[in-house]
Amino acid sequence: xxxxxxxxxxxxxxxxxxxxxxxxxxxxxxxxxxxxxxxxxxxxxxxxxxxxxxxxxxxxxxxxxxxxxxxxxxxxxxxxxxxxxxxxxxxxxxxxxxxxxxxxxxxxxxxxxxxxxxxxxxxxxxxxxxxxxxxxxxxxxxxxxxxxxxxxxxxxx
Amino acid sequence: xxxxxxxxxxxxxxxxxxxxxxxxxxxxxxxxxxxxxxxxxxxxxxxxxxxxxxxxxxxxxxxxxxxxxxxxxxxxxxxxxxxxxxxxxxxxxxxxxxxxxxxxxxxxxxxxxxxxxxxxxxxxxxxxxxxxxxxxxxxxxxxxxxxxxxxxxxxxx
Amino acid sequence: xxxxxxxxxxxxxxxxxxxxxxxxxxxxxxxxxxxxxxxxxxxxxxxxxxxxxxxxxxxxxxxxxxxxxxxxxxxxxxxxxxxxxxxxxxxxxxxxxxxxxxxxxxxxxxxxxxxxxxxxxxxxxxxxxxxxxxxxxxxxxxxxxxxxxxxxxxxxx
Numbered sequence: 001x002x003x004x005x006x007x008x009x010x011x012x013x014x015x016x017x018x019x020x021x022x023x024x025x026x027x028x029x030x031x032x033x034x035x036x037x038x039x040x041x042x043x044x045x046x047x048x049x050x051x052x053x054x055x056x057x058x059x060x061x062x063x064x065x066x067x068x069x070x071x072x073x074x075x076x077x078x079x080x081x082x083x084x085x086x087x088x089x090x091x092x093x094x095x096x097x098x099x100x101x102x103x104x105x106x107x108x109x110x111x112x113x114x115x116x117x118x119x120x121x122x123x124x125x126x127x128x129x130x131x132x133x134x135x136x137x138x139x140x141x142x143x144x145x146x147x148x149x150x151x152x153x154x155x156x157x
Numbered sequence: 158x159x160x161x162x163x164x165x166x167x168x169x170x171x172x173x174x175x176x177x178x179x180x181x182x183x184x185x186x187x188x189x190x191x192x193x194x195x196x197x198x199x200x201x202x203x204x205x206x207x208x209x210x211x212x213x214x215x216x217x218x219x220x221x222x223x224x225x226x227x228x229x230x231x232x233x234x235x236x237x238x239x240x241x242x243x244x245x246x247x248x249x250x251x252x253x254x255x256x257x258x259x260x261x262x263x264x265x266x267x268x269x270x271x272x273x274x275x276x277x278x279x280x281x282x283x284x285x286x287x288x289x290x291x292x293x294x295x296x297x298x299x300x301x302x303x304x305x306x307x308x309x310x311x312x313x314x
Numbered sequence: 315x316x317x318x319x320x321x322x323x324x325x326x327x328x329x330x331x332x333x334x335x336x337x338x339x340x341x342x343x344x345x346x347x348x349x350x351x352x353x354x355x356x357x358x359x360x361x362x363x364x365x366x367x368x369x370x371x372x373x374x375x376x377x378x379x380x381x382x383x384x385x386x387x388x389x390x391x392x393x394x395x396x397x398x399x400x401x402x403x404x405x406x407x408x409x410x411x412x413x414x415x416x417x418x419x420x421x422x423x424x425x426x427x428x429x430x431x432x433x434x435x436x437x438x439x440x441x442x443x444x445x446x447x448x449x450x451x452x453x454x455x456x457x458x459x460x461x462x463x464x465x466x467x468x469x470x471x
Contacts, residue, residue: 004161004318015245018261022280044395081201081302083278085244085263087399088329104336106399106422108263108278114304116275118430121397121422123336145395147428161318172402175418179437238358238459240435242401242420265420265435271461273432 001133003094010101010128011089013135018084018105021156026068029156033137034129035061041142041157044122055144071155081110082155086124098138101126107157120146120157158290160251167258167285168246170292175241175262178313183225186313190294191286192218198299198314201279212301228312238267239312243281255295258283264314277303277314315447317408324415324442325403327449332398332419335470340382343470347451348443349375355456355471358436369458385469395424396469400438412452415440421471434460434471 001009013032020029033039040057058064085106093100102125109119127139142157158166170189177186190196197214215221242263250257259282266276284296299314315323327346334343347353354371372378399420407414416439423433441453456471 004322007322008161008164012247015247018245019247019259022261083261083263083280083302085242085261085399085401087242087244087401088332090326090329090333102333104332104397104399106263106397106420108275108302110278110302110304116278116303118275118422118432121424121430123397145397145422145424146430147424165318165321169404172404175402176404176416179418240418240420240437240459242399242418244399244401263420265432265459267435267459267461273435273460275432 001130005133006094006099006130006135007091009130009133009135010091010099013128013137014086014089014101014103014124014126017137018086022082022084024082024155026071026156030061030064030068033061033064033140034131037061037064037137038139039064039137039142039156040140041144043147044143044145047143067156079112082119083108083110083116097129099128099135101128105157118146120144120148122146122157158287162290163251163256163287163292164248166287166290166292167248167256170285170294171243171246171258171260171281171283174294175243179239179241181239181312183228183313187218187221187225190218190221190297191288194218194221194294195296196221196294196299196313197297198301200304201300201302204300224313236269239276240265240267240273254286256285256292258285262314275303277301277305279303279314315444319447320408320413320444320449321405323444323447323449324405324413327442327451328400328403328415328417328438328440331451332400336396336398338396338469340385340470344375344378344382347375347378347454348445351375351378351451352453353378353451353456353470354454355458357461358457358459361457381470393426396433397422397424397430411443413442413449415442419471432460434458434462436460436471 041055046053087104089103091099091101104123106121107119108116110116122144125141128135129138198212203210244261246260248256248258261280263278264276265273267273279301282298285292286295355369360367401418403417405413405415418437420435421433422430424430436458439455442449443452
C-alpha cells in the first residue's frame with residue numbers, strides 16, 4: 001500500500017467505527033478490532049495527572065463481545081440515537097507493524113422526543129495494525145473531556 | 158480520474174454543499190444537482206421502520222429552484238446563520254455510472270442575538286454522478302435524527 | 315510535492331492547529347505561523363457588512379507570542395478544556411507562492427464540573443505558504459457566527 005492508501009484506509013476505519021455505532025450495528029463494530037484489542041474510556045483529567053482511573057475497560061475482544069451482549073439486553077431501557085463527528089485525524093507514528101493515530105470527536109444523543117444534545121467530546125488515541133490491506137484497532141483509548149456518567153446502558157464512544 | 162481523485166472530488170462536492178448553504182449562496186447550491194435530482198428529508202425513525210413519511214421532497218431540480226425562490230421571500234422573517242460540519246464520508250458503492258456515499262452531519266444555527274445551538278444532526282445518503290470530471294448530486298436523502306420542525310422558512314440541510 | 319501531498323499537508327496543518335490548542339500546547343501552536351503572520355477574529359456580521367470591527371488582532375507573530383504569554387498568566391482563572399472539530403476544508407486558490415483555504419469549525423468548552431457546551435462556530439479563511447514542504451499560516455482570519463464575548467482569558471479559536 002502507498003502512504004496515501006494507508007491514510008485512506010485509516011480514515012475509513014474511523015468512519016466505519018462511527019457508522020457502526022450510530023447505525024446500531026454493534027456486532028459489525030466488533031469486526032473492527034483484533035482479538036487481543038484493548039478498548040478503554042478514560043477521563044482526560046485523570047490521564048493528564050497520570051492517575052489510573054478508567055471509566056470502562058475491555059482487555060480483549062471477548063470482553064467487548066460481552067459488552068455488546070449486555071447492551072442488547074439493557075438498551076430496551078435507553079433508546080436513543082447516536083451520532084459521531086470525527087475530525088483532525090493525525091497519524092503520529094507510522095511503523096511497519098502499527099500506526100498511532102489521534103483524532104477528536106463529538107457524540108450527539110437524540111432522545112425519543114427528538115431532542116438532540118452534545119453527549120460527549122474528546123479524543124481517540126488509537127493503535128492500528130494492518131492485517132493484509134485491512135486496518136484493525138489493536139488499542140483504542142477514548143479520552144473524554146466531558147464528565148458524563150457512563151453506565152451499563154451506554155453505547156460505545 | 159484515479160480513485161484518489163474521485164474521492165477528493167466527492168469530498169469537495171460535500172464541502173461545497175455545506176459552504177453554499179452556510180454562506181447563503183443557495184443559487185450556487187442548485188448547481189451541485191443534476192436536472193433530474195431528487196432531494197428529500199426523512200426522519201430516521203420512519204426510514205428505519207419502512208414508513209414513507211418525508212418532511213420535504215423535491216422530485217427534480219425545478220422543485221428545488223422553487224424552494225430557493227420561496228426561501229428568498231420568506232427568510233426576511235427567519236434570519237439566522239447556518240453552519241454545517243460533515244464527517245465520516247464513506248463511498249459505499251463506486252460504480253462507473255454513479256457512487257453511493259454516506260456521511261454524518263451536524264448543523265448549528267446562530268440567531269440574531271448571537272446564540273448558537275445544535276439545530277439538527279443526521280446522515281446524508283447520496284447518489285453522485287460524474288459529468289466529465291465534475292460530481293453532481295442525483296439523489297440526496299437527508300436522514301434526520303433530530304425531530305426539528307422543518308418549515309417553509311428552513312434553509313436546506 | 316504532488317497536489318495530493320499538498321492537500322494532505324494543508325489538512326495536517328489545520329489538524330495540528332486544533333490539536334495544539336486543545337492539548338494546551340500553545341507554544342507549539344505558535345510554530346504553525348510565519349513571523350509576519352496576521353491572526354484575527356472577526357464577527358461574521360461585520361465582515362459581511364464590510365465593517366472593520368475585529369474582536370482580536372495580532373499583526374505579527376510577536377503579538378501572538380505576547381498573547382500566549384498573557385494566557386499562561388491569566389488562565390489560572392479560566393480553567394476549561396477546548397475541543398475543535400474542523401470540516402469542509404476547501405482549497406479555493408492554489409498558487410505557487412500561497413494557498414487560500416476555507417474551512418468550518420465548532421469549538422466546544424468543557425468546564426471544571428465536566429459540563430460541555432458549544433462555545434463558538436464559524437469559518438477559517440486562511441492564507442498558507444509552503445516553506446520547503448512545510449505549510450505555515452501567513453494569515454488566519456477566524457470568522458465567528460457566535461457572538462461569544464472573547465476576553466483576555468480566551469484561548470485561541
